[in-house]
Amino acid sequence: MSRRAVLSLVVLAACPALPCAAADAGWSDPLAPLELPRAANAFRDGAGLPGPAYWQNRADYRIAVAIDAKTDVxxxxxxxxxxxxxxxxxxxxxxxxxxxxxxxxxxxxxxxxxxxxxxxxxxxxxxxxxxxxxxxxxxxxxxxxxxxxxxxxxxxxxxxxxxxxxxxxxxxxxxxxxxxxxxxxxxxxxxxxxxxxxxxxxxxxxxxxWDTLPYLGAEFYNEYGSYDYSVTAPANMVVAGSGALVNEAQVLDAAQRARLAQARASDKTVMIRTAADVDAAPRETSRTRTWHFTMTPTRDVAFVASRAYLWDAARINLPDGRHATAMSLYPKQDQGADKWGRSSEYLKDSVENFSRRWYPYPWPNAINIAGHGANMEYPGIVFDGIRDVGRELFWVTAHEIGHGWFPMIVGSNERRWAFMDEGFNTFIDTIESDDFNHGEYAPKRDSEYAPGGGKPADEIVGLLRDPKAPVILTPADSVGEAYRHPVEYFKPAFGLTMLRETILGPERFDRAFRRYIAAWAFRHPDPSDFFRAMSSDSGEDLGWFWRGWFMNNAPLDYALESVRYVDGDPAKGAELTLLDKGGLILPAPLRLTFADGHVENRVLPVETWRYRPNVTIGLHTSAKLSRVELDPDHAIPDADRSNDSLTVP
Incomplete structure (x- = not known):
């Protein structure tokens, strides 16, 4: 839906005459005030921001590790x-x-x-x-x-x-x-x-x-600080890790240092460690080499070490004139533009996009590793699948490096609230897929619940209808594998898309989302902080949305029942009767097509259904209609579209 259509909201009467009668018996007001899971206090205020008494502990690390390649210890x-x-x-x-x-x-x-x-x-x-x-x-x-x-x-x-x-x-x-x-x-x-x-x-x-949930596989929740770490590995290996390599002169030869300097000034990918370098490295060696890295602020570090890796890099252009470096490491058999040869291009574009749209990337390097396929993220470095190619490699690269923002910059507790990690990141990487190279790999689809390449609003209907589906606010360890992707990734991501495109509009959403990220960068927000921040900064009480989309799982099902002219005269306007048959409410895009061919797009606000599920509203038209359509662009997940349009006689 276009920005014009989203923002051209027309406030229509929820009742055919004023004042409105009391709510229908048994009808629960879907816009009733929402009590969030945690009350505001001096640590976390009512605007969803760190309060005047907010505090956070700090952990600084100095680490030295060594790899024994014979014993894998x-x-x-x-x-x-x-x-x-x-x-x-x-x-x-x-x-x-x-x-x-x-x-x-x-x-x-x-x-x-x-x-x-x-x-x-x-x-x-x-x-x-x-x-x-x-x-x-x-x-x-x-x-x-x-x-x-x-x-x-x-x-x-x-x-x-x-x-x-x-x-x-x-x-x-x-x-x-x-x-x-x-x-x-x-x-x-x-x-x-x-x-x-x-x-x-x-x-x-x-x-x-102390937040000490046992580690069961649902990622991690760490404190921020500075890291100074060294890795001792066989001398025939290249080591790449989170942060800045501070002893390049001791671990790289002159040619590699020159290539790396060239890459840091180049928007095109430059090879640092070539296939010839791999061939020249001895197969076995008793010598070791120590690689030294630093990184701050961060909540973690990770690294990779191997004789097998080629290494390429390119410059990342950041806001306010700063630069970082995109780097990719992969085996010889995975080189080439049809494989990992475009990895640094994907990485560079993603970091630049996320930095421009949301928050500037804070670290000197962004590294993509061709690994055994864990598809896992750490600050400044991500491990992706060796066999990923084409659109799959682009999508996984954008997604994993996107975790640099959620939860590496905005340090939410992903062991408890996976949607603040996976869902938020899926939302931003879907936008990056639309943006990259004029949509080369668009659109990205994240529904594993009902795949089919259709509209996300249609693909998610099966999940909303599923009485066994967990709600988004279910703790991560309690979401079974069958529901992990649809509940933790797809539903929250599509929820943010609707919030941006249909409910608030991009201008209000983007400002509020950027403010939330900046306020909680290198801090620890929880869901209540996010809900309050978005409502406060957007100027919209969104309690009904948090309740309906994040705290419950229910289908949306609107139906157009009839349209008639007032006193049978098109010049006096028309009245539309519609019904809410589901348990979820959302603003409803409405398209009016007139007999003379012109079209008007409107939005029925959620207040339409405050008092009763069946309402008659005035359309305030003065010309003959030919067709009325509810959500013609499939922006919201209406469960039954067979009753979403009416032909006007």
Whole structure:
């Protein structure tokens, strides 16, 4: 629907005569005030913004890891500087040990067998833990519980104080079945995709205190801070990781450094590590090389290491004249414009689009890795499928790097509220698909519930009719696999599309959405914050929409019953009778076609159905009509379109 059509809202009488009568018996006002799941307070205010008392703890990491390519063991040491900015004193620190998800006795093994099959590891082996506070250092008592570890403090960590944790650990990298982290064989050498690889502090926030949901596969919720990390790997490997590589002179040869400098100034892709470089690298070596990276602010880092990778790059042009670099790494067999040769082009365009539309990309590099196919995102780096090509590679690249905004910049809790991660990101990557290269890969369709290449409004009807479908606000771990994509990705994304195109219009929506992102960049919003922010900034009480689309699952079913001229005279106007037969309400686009051929597009506001499900409204016309159509462009998910049009005699 055009912007003109969306915004040309005509307020029509909900009753044929004023004043309106009381609501029909048994009719529940769909526009009744909504009490959000969490009340506003000094930490999170009524406008959906961080309040005057908002606080957030901080975790800064210094990490050194090494990969043993013979045993596939990663060993590491880290120092975490943890700052308690809360008003509370803490007597313990909770950390996540994500590698324990691969243990045979992990909780996840009974509900997420897709990650494992019959394969297991010993998980994180903690070698030592030391606490250093203002009075000294000591070895604390620790309690490991599944994918979490409690560090019991001998002296409480007071408000606005900090301490250091020193931890040494190791684990065996899972094989290709590992999901989020894995080692995969390739003809040119092993590919190590390393993520969620270090013990990391859980979030302590104003909502729940320590948020320690066990890791069952539903991604993560981490605290922000700075990262300084190094990776020691065999010298024949290239390593790429989140953030900035700070020792290029020690790990890249002169030709590669020159090519990288060229790429940083080029809008066209430049090869950094060529097929010839891969061929020249020794197959076996006892030598090692250490790659050093830094990144801030961020909630995580990840990296990849392999002899097999080619490496290309191009410049990303950001708002206010800044630049970043798009990089792609992939095996030789996946080079070429019909495979991964366009990856950096896709990456560059996506980051530029998201930066221009929503919020500037904050990090120096955006990296796309051809991996074993986990399709998983981390700040500044994403792992996509080696075999992805063409539109699939573009779509997955745009989607995964889009996670840089949700939840890497806007740090929502994706273990609890997947829609704030997957749904928001699907919304922005669908727009990018429309924009890229004049729609080369458009339109992107995200419905796995009723695929068919039709209109999203029609594809989602099956989900809205399904009495077993979870609501969007269902916690992530409670959404079964059959509903994961339609409920966490497609429904919230299409909801934002309707909010932008049909309910608010792009101007009001974009301003409110940008303000929400900027306000919560590198902070931790929850659903109530988002709902309040969008309602407040758009100037629209959207409680009816949050209730109907996010908190419930019900079909929308409007029907046009009749149209008649007042006193039988077209010059006196016409009256339209329509019925709400479903449980969901939305504004209804209406198209009037007149006998002389001209067309008027209007929008019936949600207030039309405040008092009763069947209403007669005045169309305020003065000419003869030939046809009345409800939602002719399929902008809203009407369950039955057979009664959405009337021919006027």
């Amino acid at each position: 990663l060993s590491g040491q880290e120092t975490i500087t943890y700052a308690n900015n809360s008003p509370d004193s803490l007597d313990r620190i909770w950390l996540y040990l994500d590698q324990n998800i691969y243990r045979r006795d992990a909780r996840a093994s009974v509900i997420a067998s897709k990650w494992f099959g019959q394969h297991f590891t010993d998980g994180d082996v903690i070698e030592s833990v030391q606490v250093i506070d203002g009075t000294g250092s000591y070895t604390p008592k620790t309690i490991v519980s599944d994918t979490r570890m409690a560090v019991e403090l001998q002296r409480d960590l007071g408000s606005h104080h900090a301490l250091k944790l020193k931890i040494a650990w190791h684990y065996t990298v899972p094989g290709p079945w590992g999901g989020r982290t894995a080692v995969t064989p390739d003809s040119e050498g092993k590919i190590y995709e390393i993520a969620q690889f270090y013990p990391r502090v859980a979030v302590y926030d104003d909502l729940r205190g």
